[in-house]
Amino acid sequence: MNEKKKDIRYVGVKENLLFGLANAGQCFSYNMFTGSYLSLFFVKVFGIPPGAVATMLLVLGIWDTVNDPIMGGIVDKTHTRYGKLRPYLLFVPIPLAISTILFWGGPLLLQNTRELTVKIVYMYLSYLLWEFFYTLGDVPYWSMSAAMSPSPSDRTRAIATARFLSGFVGGIATVVMLPVMIDLSNTHKIGWSLREVFAFCGAISAVFIIGLFSLAGLFVKERVIQQVEETSFFDAFRFIGKNKPLLLIILSNVLGTVSSIAGVFGAFYYTEVLNLMSWSSLVSLVGGLGGLVGMMTIVLIKKHFDNRQLTIINKVVPAILGTLAFFCGIRRYDVWYVVIPIIAVKNLLCGVFDAYNSVVSTEMIGDTVDYMEWKTGMRNEGMAFSVLTFVGKMQGRLSTSLGTALLPLIGYFVTEQTLPDGTVETVSNCTEAFGQPTQFWLWAFFTVIPAVTGLLAIIPYHFYELKGDRLAEIRAEMKVRREASADETNGGVTVERG
Amino acid sequence: MKEDKSCPNCGKKLSLFYLKQNCPACGVDLLHYDMEGRLERDAQKAAKEVEALWRVLRRADKARLIEKYYQKKGKPFPWEDADAAEPPSAQEQEDQCP
DSSP states (O other): OOTTSOOOOOSOHHHHHHHHHHHHHHHHHHHHHSHHHHHHIIIIISOOOHHHHHHHHHHHHHHHHHHHHHHHHHHHHOOBTTBSSHHHHHHTHHHHHHHHHHHHTHHHHTTTOOOHHHHHHHHHHHHHHHHHHHHHHHHHHHHHHHHSOSOHHHHHHHHHHHHHHHHHTTHIIIIIIHHHHHHHHHTTSSSOOHHHHHHHHHHHHHHHIIIIIHHHHHHOOOOSOOOSSOOOHHHHHHHHHHOHHHHHHHHHHHHTGGGGHHHHHHHHIIIIISSOTHHHHHHHHHHHHHHHHHHHHHHHHHHHSOHHHHHHHHHHHHHHHHHHHHHHTSSOTTOHHHHHHHHHHHHHHHHHHHHHHHHHHHHHHHHHHHHHHHHHSOOOHHHHHHHHHHHHHHHHHHHHHHHHHHHHHTTEEEEEEEOTTSOEEEEEEEOEETTEEHHHHHHHHHTHHHHHHGGGGGGGGGGOOOOHHHHHHHHHHHHHHHHHHHHHHTTSTTOOOO | OGGGSBOTTTOOBOOTTOOOSBOTTTOOBTTTTTHHHHHHHHHHHHHHHHHHHHHHHHHHOTTOHHHHHHHHHTOOOHHHHHHTOOOOOHHHHHHSOO
């Protein structure tokens, strides 16, 4: 195989852009569900005790471990004239939008309910519903990045565009819309309670899902020939066990879970220590600039480092930056003009490496799909990418659950008080723990602790072998096999399914 | 979705909600029908779009920064690549590494 030879491009500029915009619409909604705001929403807005929230996130996190691979298996068993992924992308946006509105509108719908049980039941049901439809769209979406073209450079471009656009357009939800709306509500600049703010933001998310996420199903095509043989549903599960590189990626992500608690403590740090959520917008925008630089330089960087090396670098650099940030702000972590520049610089640099990581991690899953096709003759995008989505969600749930459970341990408590109009308001209190004020622990869990524990994720990559020449050999061999497969299916007349 | 409206082999009109992989009239595999030909057409379309994009970028780049950069690096201009983009032949597709 000649590595220098230019790849043929099958995915045009428009299709690439539409694929990216679809992810932007999806992420606009998803970002609201990630660690930073979910905990705040349940505890402070819905008035559910942290213990119950942590339990729910853990229980549904376990459900996710089953849910995603099942969805991946179903996708791999789907055979339609649109492909195995597109039907889901066409159908899912509408129910996903409805479940998003129901989820964020919960506190508004139940604002006069004092029954904690009713609130908890609603929390479980609405979250389960949203989670179901999100998985139904997310697994096929990322599987599409490997199925939309046989060309590796097309895949890199598609993933980079999707990650870039989702970082910017998708980031509007958590970087601009929510923090600004929360501040406007808290400072009584708008006459909305936090319940109304979250319900409004949920409705906006639903609009983005319908308007943008639908684009993937409408305009993106599948171009990789799928195997003709039928596989059983359980074969798809066995597939994960045989796929050693994929197992190593899963293990690495599991080990790196604790590093994600930074998001949970970040939200509490901005609201409880700096008393202004909008600061998070500013520093996230700086992080977005770093992300832009990362996306622009990813092709250049990939000339010097393979995916495995880049992944290791992406773990080491944030650990160093997180530690430096912690010590730079250790004495003045409650003074905004000291910590905001520190966090901004850290975010700028981390943003570059986050951008590399987001592209490389998705590409590596695509590599494991090719690897399994080479090893077993079966191509299981659905199952492989369900692992990517499962790991991402599991990290989010576990870290949010862990972070929320840690809140009382560091001296953070919430109490309820009834206002004269009969509505119930939640009030938070910061005390101290282990001889340090709660604010100090919020700073530590926001910076140094997640950064250093994230280094554990490097260990599995020591055993990861899908790199350099070996990967090139696999791809070359796959080229020959796919030609044979194309001959078998070309014309299609001889290949009839029942 | 335009190309999804009829069978590419027999021309039978298909409802958007007809999901089966084979044409109800001629039995052809609708997903994989003429895959190589479709890839070739997609490659031509993609090449045209890239060419159009570079044309827009050249027009927008009043200071000729792109041109200067590529001259300095001694590399061919990217629009020359795009201009020269011929539809890939079957041989080229064979040489391509998937």
